[in-house]
Amino acid sequence: MTRPHSLASANLGVSIGAFAIASAMGVLQALSVADVEFPHRDAGLYYLAVTAHGVLMALVFTTFFIMGLGYALAHEALGRIVGRTWAWVAFWMAAIGSTTAAVTILLGKSTVLYTFYPPLQAHPLFYIGATLLVVGSWIWGGVIIASHRSWRREHPGVPAPLSIHGMLATIIVWYLATTGLALEVVGLLVPWSLGFVTTVDPMVARTLFWWFGHPFVYFLVMPAYVIWYTILPRVAGGRLFSDSLGRMVFILFVVLSTPVGFHHQFADPGISAGWKLAHTITTFAVIYPSFVTAFTIIASLEVAGRMRGARGLFNWIGRLPWSDPVFASIALAMISFAFGGFGGAINAAYAMNAMVHNTAWIQGHFHVTLGTTVALTFIGATYWLLPRISGRPLRFRTLAIAQPYLWTAGMVLFSTSYHIAGLRGLPRRVYSAALSGSDGAAWQSLTVLAAIGGVILFVSALAFVVVAAGTWMSRRTDDVPAFEFAHALHPPAAIGIWDRFGLWTILAILLVAAAYAYPLMTLLAHPRYGSPGFKPF
Amino acid sequence: MGVERYEKIWMWGAGMLIAMFLGAISLTAGLDAVHPPSHLETVDPAALDTHPEFGKPSVTVKPDGSVVVTVVASMFSFAPDPIEVPVNRPVTFRLTSPDVIHGFQVVGTNANAMVVPGYVSEFSVTFTHPGEYLITCNEYCGIAHHAMVGKLIVKPELP
Numbered sequence: 087m088t089r090p091h092s093l094a095s096a097n098l099g100v101s102i103g104a105f106a107i108a109s110a111m112g113v114l115q116a117l118s119v120a121d122v123e124f125p126h127r128d129a130g131l132y133y134l135a136v137t138a139h140g141v142l143m144a145l146v147f148t149t150f151f152i153m154g155l156g157y158a159l160a161h162e163a164l165g166r167i168v169g170r171t172w173a174w175v176a177f178w179m180a181a182i183g184s185t186t187a188a189v190t191i192l193l194g195k196s197t198v199l200y201t202f203y204p205p206l207q208a209h210p211l212f213y214i215g216a217t218l219l220v221v222g223s224w225i226w227g228g229v230i231i232a233s234h235r236s237w238r239r240e241h242p243g244v245p246a247p248l249s250i251h252g253m254l255a256t257i258i259v260w261y262l263a264t265t266g267l268a269l270e271v272v273g274l275l276v277p278w279s280l281g282f283v284t285t286v287d288p289m290v291a292r293t294l295f296w297w298f299g300h301p302f303v304y305f306l307v308m309p310a311y312v313i314w315y316t317i318l319p320r321v322a323g324g325r326l327f328s329d330s331l332g333r334m335v336f337i338l339f340v341v342l343s344t345p346v347g348f349h350h351q352f353a354d355p356g357i358s359a360g361w362k363l364a365h366t367i368t369t370f371a372v373i374y375p376s377f378v379t380a381f382t383i384i385a386s387l388e389v390a391g392r393m394r395g396a397r398g399l400f401n402w403i404g405r406l407p408w409s410d411p412v413f414a415s416i417a418l419a420m421i422s423f424a425f426g427g428f429g430g431a432i433n434a435a436y437a438m439n440a441m442v443h444n445t446a447w448i449q450g451h452f453h454v455t456l457g458t459t460v461a462l463t464f465i466g467a468t469y470w471l472l473p474r475i476s477g478r479p480l481r482f483r484t485l486a487i488a489q490p491y492l493w494t495a496g497m498v499l500f501s502t503s504y505h506i507a508g509l510r511g512l513p514r515r516v517y518s519a520a521l522s523g524s525d526g527a528a529w530q531s532l533t534v535l536a537a538i539g540g541v542i543l544f545v546s547a548l549a550f551v552v553v554a555a556g557t558w559m560s561r562r563t564d565d566v567p568a569f570e571f572a573h574a575l576h577p578p579a580a581i582g583i584w585d586r587f588g589l590w591t592i593l594a595i596l597l598v599a600a601a602y603a604y605p606l607m608t609l610l611a612h613p614r615y616g617s618p619g620f621k622p623f
Numbered sequence: 624m625g626v627e628r629y630e631k632i633w634m635w636g637a638g639m640l641i642a643m644f645l646g647a648i649s650l651t652a653g654l655d656a657v658h659p660p661s662h663l664e665t666v667d668p669a670a671l672d673t674h675p676e677f678g679k680p681s682v683t684v685k686p687d688g689s690v691v692v693t694v695v696a697s698m699f700s701f702a703p704d705p706i707e708v709p710v711n712r713p714v715t716f717r718l719t720s721p722d723v724i725h726g727f728q729v730v731g732t733n734a735n736a737m738v739v740p741g742y743v744s745e746f747s748v749t750f751t752h753p754g755e756y757l758i759t760c761n762e763y764c765g766i767a768h769h770a771m772v773g774k775l776i777v778k779p780e781l782p
Contacts (some may be wrong), residue, residue, distance in 0.1 A: 129766050136763070199763050205723050205740060206765070288724060288739050328630065352659040353726075353737045355744040359658040366648060370641050377637035381630050436648045437657040440733040444726050444761035511730030513761035516769035521759065608663070615667045615741040620723045622698050622765025 090161055091475035093173050097154030098468065098475070100181055101147050102554050107188075108142035109547035111135040116500065116540025119519050120533040132517040133197045133623060140200030141191060141216075144306075144456060146184045149219065151464045152309045153180070153226045156253050158471055159312075160230055162569040163247040164237040169229045176225035183218025186211050197623035199515070201295065202275070204286045207619030210279040213271050220264050227257035245578045245585050248332050249571060252312035255336035258591050260305045262344045262598060266297025278619065285616025289356040290609055296347035297602060304343040304372075306456060308336065310463040313416060314383050317470060319572035321413050322406055324390025327382045329574035333584035335375040335382075340587075341594045342372040345601030349434045353443045356612075361605045362436065368601070369434040376427055383420065389575070411486035411553075415466025418494045419459045426455035429505070446529070447508025449515070450501040458497050462490055465550050472557050473566045481556035485549045492546035499539030507532040660736040660746035668740035671695060671721045682707060694718040696725040696738040698765050701758055701773035710753045710777050718744045726761035729775050737762060753779040 089095070117124060118132045153176075160167050167173060189211075190196040196208035234250055246254070270291050278286045315332045319325055326332065348365035351357055391402020407413045429451045432438055442448065469486060473479050480486060504512075507529035512519055519533040626634070651657040671677045680695045680702045690712055695702045697720060708714045718727055718738045725738040729748075736744045750756075758773035 129769070133763065133766065133768070203724050203762075206763075287741065289742055292724075292739070328627070331626065331630070351737075353735055353744075355660065355737065355739055355742040356663050357661060358663065359652075359661040362659060362661060363649070363652055367645055370645050373641055374637060377640075378634060381633045385627075385630070431644060435644070437651060437659065437733075440659060440735045443735045444728070444737075511728070511757065511759065513726065513728065513759045513769075515763050518769055521757075522770040522772050612663060612665055614665055615669070617668060617723075617740045620698075620765070622723065622767075 091158060093167065093170065093177065094154040094158040094471065094475045096177055097150045097157065098471065100184070101150035101154060102468070102551060104142040104146035104150065104184070105547065106551045108139050108147060109544055111139035111142070113540050113544035115139060116537045118517055120537035121518050121520060122537055129517040130194065130623065134191065134194055136515055137197050137199050138188065138191045142188060144200055145219065148306050148460065148464065149223055150180070152256070153223060155309055155467065155471070156226060156230045158475055159249045159253055160233040163249050163571065164233050166233050166236060167229060168232040168236045172225055173229045176222040176229070180219045180222025183215040183222060187215030187219070190215070194623070203295070204275060204278070204288050204291050205617035205620045207279055207621055210276065213276045213279055217271055217276070220267065223260065224264070227260060230254070230257060243581060245581050247571070248329055249312050249316040251333055251585070252308060252315065252336045254587060255340050256305060256308040258340050258587065258594070259301050259308060259343050262594060263298045263301035263305060266294045270294035285618055287614050287616050289354070292351065292354065293357070293606060293609065296350045297344070299350055300346050301344040303456060304339050306460045308339055310419070310460050311335065311379060313463055313467045314379065314420065316571045317467065318383065318416050319386040319390060320570050321410065321470065322387055322390035324386055324393050326572040326574040327385035327389060329576065329578050330582065330584065331378055331382050335378055337584045337590050338375040339372070340590050341597065342368055344594065345597045346372060352436065352439045356609055357605055365601060366434060366436045373427065373431060409487055411490060412466045412470045414487065415462050415469065415490035418490050419462035419466065422454045422458035422462070422497070426451065426459055430455065442508055444514055445508035446504040446512040446514050450504030450508060453497060453501045458493070462493055466490065468554060472554060474569050476558060477562040477566050478557050478560050479563060479566055480553065481560050482553045486553045489546050489549040489553065492542055492549065496539045496542030496546055500536045500543060503532040503536035503539065660744055662743060662745035664743040664745070665741055666719055666743055668719070668721050671719065677719055688712065690714045692716050694727065696720045696727055696760065698722050699767040699771040705774035705776050707776045707778055708750065710750055710780055713747050713749050715745065715747045723764050724762050725764050725771070728759050728761045730757040730759060732756065750777040753777045
C-alpha cells in the first residue's frame with residue numbers, strides 16, 4: 087500500500103538534501119571572507135559557493151519544504167490530496183529542474199549568484215532548471231487549491247482550517263510573484279542564453295526580478311506563520327489567541343506583499359524617485375501584519391504558560407517547553423524575527439538605505455530573517471513532521487535539543503558581525519574582506535567572528551541532518567504522535583470577509599498593476615541599448 | 624470580528640509607529656529633497672570608448688563652481704582612479720558600465736549607487752571632510768569582484 091504521506095516525505099527529503107549541500111557551501115564562504123586558508127580556497131570556488139548556497143538554501147530547501155508541508159496539511163486538515171498523479175509530476179519536474187540547475191552551478195558554468203542579474207550569463211540549463219522548479223511548484227499550488235475546493239463542496243459555509251487558509255494565501259502570493267519571474271526568465275533570459283536573441287536590457291530584467299524577489303521572501307515567511315499560528319501553540323500546550331486575526335494577517339500579505347519591489351532598487355537608475363517612494367509606503371504597510379502576528383503568537387504562548395501553571399507576570403516564559411526541539415527551534419526563530427524586522431525597516435527606509443545598500447549589513451539582515459526565522463522554523467517543523475509522516479520517532483534527541491540553540495548562537499555571532507562590518511563599509515559577497523590589499527582593517531576582526539559563527543552554524547546544520555537521516559533510517563513503530571493542530575480560544579463560526587480569497591486576489595492584482603505598469607512602460611518607452619552576455623567566472 | 628482590548632491597543636500602536644516611520648521618510652523627501660539616485664538616461668554600452676563624455680572619464684569643474692565626475696566602472700576597476708574632488712562643494716557623479724552591473728560606494732559616506740550598462744546613474748553629494756576614501760564595487764561582477772576598488776581624494780579648500 088502507498089503510505090499516505092509519501093508525497094510529503096519525498097519533498098521533505100529533497101529539501102533536507104539541498105540544505106546539507108548548501109550548509110557546506112555556507113561555511114566555506116564565511117571562512118574565505120575572513121581570509122582563513124583552507125585547501126582549494128580560491129575566488130572561483132568562493133563565488134561558486136555563494137551561488138550554490140543561495141540557490142539551494144533560498145530556493146530549493148525552502149520550496150521543497152513548503153510543498154511537503156502543503157501536502158501534509160492537505161492530507162491531515164482536509165483529509166485529502168486531490169490530484170496525486172499531478173503532485174508526483176510536479177515533484178519530479180521540480181526535482182529534476184533543481185538538480186540540473188545545481189549541477190551547472192557546481193560545474194562552475196553558472197556563477198551568477200542567486201539573483202542572476204544579466205548581463206552576467208549562466209548556462210541555459212541553469213535558467214531552464216530553475217523554470218522547471220517553479221513550474222513544479224505551480225502544479226503543487228494547483229493540487230492544494232483543488233484539494234481545498236473538494237473539501238469546500240462537502241463543507242459549505244464552513245471557513246477553511248486556518249492552516250489551509252494560510253497555505254492558500256501563500257500560493258496566491260507565489261503565483262503573483264512568479265509571474266514577474268516567468269516574464270524575466272522565460273521571456274528574456276532563456277532565449278538570450280540560448281542565443282536566439284543577442285541582447286537583454288539589464289534594467290528591465292532587474293525590475294522583473296524584484297517584482298518576484300520581495301514577495302518571494304513572503305512565500306517563505308507565510309508558511310512559517312502557518313506553523314506559528316496552527317502548530318506552535320499546540321506544541322507549547324496552549325491555545326491560539328486569535329483565529330480571526332490570523333486570517334486577516336494572511337490576507338494582508340496577499341494584498342501587500344508584491345507591490346513593494348523598488349525598495350530593493352533604491353540605488354538603481356531608470357526608476358523615478360516618486361515610484362520608489364510609493365513602493366516604500368507599501369513596504370512599510372506590509373510590516374503591519376507581522377506586528378499583529380507578534381502579539382497573537384506571544385499571547386498564545388502566554389496562554390500555554392498559564393495552562394502549565396504559571397501565575398506571575400513573566401514566569402509563563404520559563405514554563406514553556408524549551409527542551410522540546412520543535413518548540414525551541416520555532417520560538418528562537420520568532421525571537422530572531424524581532425531583530426530582523428527592525429533591520430528590514432531600516433533597509434526599506436528610502437534615504438537611509440544608502441548607508442547599507444549592498445554592504446555586508448544586508449547579508450547580516452537576511453541571515454536573521456530567512457537564515458533564522460524561516461530556516462529554524464522549517465527545521466523545527468521538520469522535527470514535528472518527520473515522525474508523523476514517516477511513522478518513526480525522532481532519533482538522537484539530545485542532538486536535536488542542542489541544535490536550535492547552537493544555530494542561534496552561531497547566527498548571533500555571524501549576523502551581528504556582518505551588520506556592523508556592513509555599516510563600516512564591507513561590501514557584500516567578497517572573496518576576501520581584505521579586498522585588493524590591506525583595506526580590510528576596519529572589519530577584519532568582525533569577519534573572523536562571523537567565521538566562528540559560520541562554523542558553529544555548520545555544526546548545527548550537521549546535527550539537523552544527522553537527526554533527520556537517523557530518524558529516516560530507524561525502524562517504524564506505532565508509537566508516534568498524532569497530527570494535532572492548535573485550537574483557537576474563539577474558533578470562527580462562519581465565513582467572514584477575510585475568507586473571501588477571490589475578492590482580495592483581484593485587489594492584489596490591481597495593486598501589482600498599479601505599482602509596475604507605469605514604471606515599466608517608462609523604461610520600455612525610452613531608447614534602450616541591450617547587453618550581450620558576459621561570463622567573467 | 625471580536626478583538627481583545629490589549630490586542631486592539633497594540634494594533635493601533637503598531638499602526639501609529641508605521642505612520643510615524645512613513646511620516647519621517649516623506650517629510651525629509653518632501654522638504655529636504657532627500658532622494659535615492661533615480662536618474663533616467665540611457666547610453667550605448669558598446670560605444671563608450673567613442674562617447675564624448677564617457678570616452679574620457681574625468682573630473683570637470685563647471686563655470687558655476689560645481690563639480691561633475693564622470694566614472695566608468697568596468698571589470699575590475701574604476702576610471703578615473705583616483706578621483707580628486709574639492710571639499711564642501713556639490714559633486715555630481717555620473718556613472719555607467721560597458722560590461723556587467725557594478726556597484727559604486729564611497730565607504731563612510733552615503734554615496735552608494737548601482738552602475739548598470741546601458742544606463743547613466745547620477746547623484747549629487749557634498750563631502751564635508753577632506754581625506755582619502757575607499758571606493759568599493761558592492762555588486763558581484765565576476766571572479767575579481769573583491770579586487771575592484773578605487774580611491775576618492777577629497778582635497779581641502781585652498782586658502
